Amino acid sequence: MRQPLVAGNWKMNGTRSSIQELLDGVKGGMGEVTTAEVAVCCPHIFLADVQQQLQGSAVAWGGQDISVHESGAYTGETAGGMLAEFGCKYVIIGHSERRSYHGENDQTVAEKFAAARKAGLVPILCVGETLEEREGGITEEVVGRQLDAVVSHCGIDTLAEGVVAYEPVWAIGTGKTATPEQAQDVHAFIRARIAAANSAVGEGMQILYGGSMNAGNAAELLAQADIDGGLIGGASLKAADFLTIAKAANA
Numbered sequence: 129m130r131q132p133l134v135a136g137n138w139k140m141n142g143t144r145s146s147i148q149e150l151l152d153g154v155k156g157g158m159g160e161v162t163t164a165e166v167a168v169c170c171p172h173i174f175l176a177d178v179q180q181q182l183q184g185s186a187v188a189w190g191g192q193d194i195s196v197h198e199s200g201a202y203t204g205e206t207a208g209g210m211l212a213e214f215g216c217k218y219v220i221i222g223h224s225e226r227r228s229y230h231g232e233n234d235q236t237v238a239e240k241f242a243a244a245r246k247a248g249l250v251p252i253l254c255v256g257e258t259l260e261e262r263e264g265g266i267t268e269e270v271v272g273r274q275l276d277a278v279v280s281h282c283g284i285d286t287l288a289e290g291v292v293a294y295e296p297v298w299a300i301g302t303g304k305t306a307t308p309e310q311a312q313d314v315h316a317f318i319r320a321r322i323a324a325a326n327s328a329v330g331e332g333m334q335i336l337y338g339g340s341m342n343a344g345n346a347a348e349l350l351a352q353a354d355i356d357g358g359l360i361g362g363a364s365l366k367a368a369d370f371l372t373i374a375k376a377a378n379a
């Protein structure tokens with residue numbers, strides 16, 4: 129049985145006071161979240177605040193990106209060891225916004241996955257196709273390639289130590305969610321692709337859906353056989369909505 133995981137991706141949002149209120153709200157509602165694990169991935173500048181507020185609670189936290197390097201002259205970057213020092217459990221790897229705005233290619237993403245594992249963090253590997261790729265009928269080719277890059281660089285056993293998030297780029301922040309069937313199809317493809325390398329790893333892999341998942345559509349998406357949770361952007365900025373999603377993942 130795969131444990132559901134609902135992870136918030138705050139992206140570049142929040143202030144020191146707004147996140148305090150948000151986390152108070154999330155912590156306050158955790159009593160009703162019985163099965164799912166809940167995590168928030170915050171802007172790195174807020175990590176000390178988040179750690180202080182969540183330490184000892186049922187909510188885990190993580191970063192949104194990681195450097196491929198361990199230390200050195202890499203202005204603006206955050207090393208895995210630094211994320212670990214602030215108590216991060218998770219780190220998002222290869223989010224489509226990193227891939228498109230920061231030129232991260234499959235190789236960089238694979239190196240970041242390895243860097244996360246080296247620092248003892250659980251990577252949340254994002255994969256997903258653009259609208260053009262979906263319309264061109266190459267969704268599986270694209271998602272397969274993104275997965276294979278990590279498996280060939282890190283090995284299937286290392287992939288097993290992470291989480292995969294399927295995030296169709298056309299559904300992120302657009303309010304346009306994949307239908308439960310569309311999402312399930314790609315999730316089943318991802319699981320089969322991983323299972324082809326190692327069936328136990330495929331079976332055990334947590335595969336999250338991300339892309340305009342919200343309090344209204346979460347239950348239907350999370351009811352799909354191969355959807356094990358969500359990576360939530362906009363809706364993770366409101367405690368009540370985020371908790372509704374986490375509760376929907378309980379079942």
Ligand code: PGA
Binds near residue numbers: 302338339361
């Ligand atoms: P969204 O973002 O829920 O705002 O669409 C999801 C993500 O980018 O992780």
